[in-house]
Each structure stands twice: as structure tokens, then as C-alpha cells.
Amino acid sequence: MTDWERARNLLKDGSYTCVLCRGEVLHTSTKRGVAPLVDWIDLGADLHGCSAADKIVGKAAALLFVLAGVKAVYAPVMSREATQVFSRYGILYECDTTCEGIINRLGTGSCPMEQAVRDIEEPMKALEAVRRTMEQLRSKQEGK
Secondary structure, rough: OOOOOOOHHHHHHHHHHHOEEEEOOEEEOOOOOHHHHHHHHOOOOOOOOEEEEEOOHHHHHHHHHHOOOOOOOEEEEEEHHHHHHHHHOOOOOOOOEEEOOOOOOOOOOOOHHHHHHOOOOOOHHHHHHHHHEEEEHHHHHHHO
């Protein structure tokens, strides 16, 4: 079984939201959104050459996967912008459904992470914008 097949199978089993595989290396998470990727990047995990599977991939996640150095990404749902990012950086990708954009968890508008990277094409700048947005969302939740 290839790393990509292993990652997809683990994701499809339903226990995880994000899976990265490379040989004996396995990273899994049950966190939502881009949080697993930000966590692994911040921890300095070596993700280079991993194959990934994620529940939903928009432009923000795609740019983070590029930054992490993954070689292939599978998602049941992927935005057109994410596919463009992967094509531009030569990352293999596969999805079951392509959509115009990723909506927020309430279904009331665009995902805040997608809004944060709307005008960004550089992966490191995307990480900075995502971190700022995550912090703003955390502050709002704590203020309630």
C-alpha cells in the first residue's frame, strides 16, 4: 500500500480529520480546519515528502500543505483555488468533489481562513495570515 493510499484509508475510516504518511512516519489529528497543519508546522514536524488526506481542502490548507512540502493530497471536498495552488506547485491531488469555495462552519459565508488568504499566493505569508485569523477567532470566543 502506498503512503497516499494509507492516508486516504485512514481518513475514510472516519477517526481522523487529517492524516499525513511517509513510510513509518504517521501524523494524525482529529482537530478541525487548518489547525492540524498549523500545529505540525509550529512543532517543526518533518512533513516533507508526506502524502496527505484531509476532510476539506481550500486555498488556505493548500498553501500550508505547500509550505510543509507534502507531495500528494487527497480530500473528499476541495476548492478550485486549492487545485490551482497544487497545480502551480506540482503537488499531486485528488478529490471526490470540487467546489467554488469553502464556507464557514455556520454555513453563513466564506470560511475565515479562506478570507485570510484570499489575496495571498506565498505559503509563508499564508501561514502568518492564518495564525493571525486563528488568534482573532480565539479572542472573540474568549470574549463571549
